[in-house]
Amino acid sequence: MTDLSAAQPLTNFAALFPGQGSQKIGMLAQLAADHPLVEQTFAQASDVLGYDSWALVQNGEQQQINLTERTQPLLLTASLAIWRLWLQRGGPMPTAVAGHSLGEWSALVAAGVVDFADAVNIVRQRGASMQRAVPVGEGAMAAIIGLEDDKIIAACADAQQSEVVAAVNFNAPGQVVIAGSAAAVERAIAACKEAGAKRALPLPVSAPFHTALMRPAAQELAELVEQTHFKAPKITVIHNVNADSQSDPATIKQLMLEQIYQPVQWVGCVQALAARGITEAIECGPGAVLSGMVKRIDRTIHCATTDQPESFAEALHNLAQSES
Structure with missing residues (x-):
């Protein structure tokens, strides 16, 4: 080489x-x-x-x-x-x-x-x-499109309810991936949409990568x-x-x-x-x-x-x- x-x-x-x-x-x-x-x-x-x-x-x-x-x-x-x-x-x-x-x-x-x-x-x-x-089905990830980073972070904090969900991939401006427990990710998706996200797309992955x-x-x-x-x-x-x-x-x-x-x-x-x-x-x-x-x-x-x-x-x- x-x-x-x-x-x-x-x-x-x-x-x-x-x-x-x-x-x-x-x-x-x-x-x-x-x-x-x-x-x-x-x-x-x-x-x-x-x-x-x-x-x-x-x-x-x-x-x-x-x-x-x-x-x-x-x-x-x-x-x-x-x-x-x-x-x-x-x-x-x-x-x-x-x-x-x-x-x-x-x-x-x-x-x-x-x-x-x-x-x-x-x-x-x-x-x-x-x-x-994390057993298959217990975790999830989703791409949040068209929402500011700080609003995504706040939505995840509100959605936790003793479970894990967080912003995990800061991929580009207006393109952030969240991940965590499946139910908490669902709550965070709803919160992001309510905060003005253009789209929230569940990702076909088998584990909530880059979370606690x-x-x-x-x-x-x-x-x-x-x-x-x-x-x-x-x-x-x-x-x-x-x-x-x-x-x-x-x-x-x-x-x-x-x-x-x-x-x-x-x-x-x-x-x-x-x-x-x-x-x-x-x-x-x-x-x-x-x-x-x-x-x-x-x-x-x-x-x-x-x-x-x-x-x-x-x-x-x-x-x-x-x-x-």
């Missing part, structure tokens, strides 16, 4: 890694047809997982890859297959990386903090632990994370919990455990990248979820998708032009 410490980063460029929800059957099929590295990366993940991960994402059923325990390693692998291909094809090195929720683990691998195989193992366990923390209900999952994962070797990042990583960077491996481990039950400050992460002079980014994974969020947060940053041969080639060409 490319020696990250030897490469000269492009100072206005960042790589972003998506989280759960971007997975789909058939993802990266066209890229893989042109570039063997994609399937090779999935083969490496398969050695860790004990099943044929490429066959599953190409020929399985959507409900199979939507199981959190499978979604997390499969999506991490897809994102890092694109990252490896970017480096193999001579793409410029970013000066910063960030990932949304699960995607933060992809960002850590890209930055040289944790080895790929170790990350696959961790996120498989992370997914399993998060699912075990996920603390048992963090506790369960702590031993594996502690046993895993983390290195100081060779590329700046902007973390979800505090929208800031960190260089100490022990502190990064703690942030990655807190991230399981703390809100994702994605708006803050993008703003932190802009403050560092980032004007170009690639979404290193399937889909265009992050590209859409970035556009809503800060239009000074142009974020390109990379999961199709045409979009990958275009992003590579444009970034190479700006590098020269």
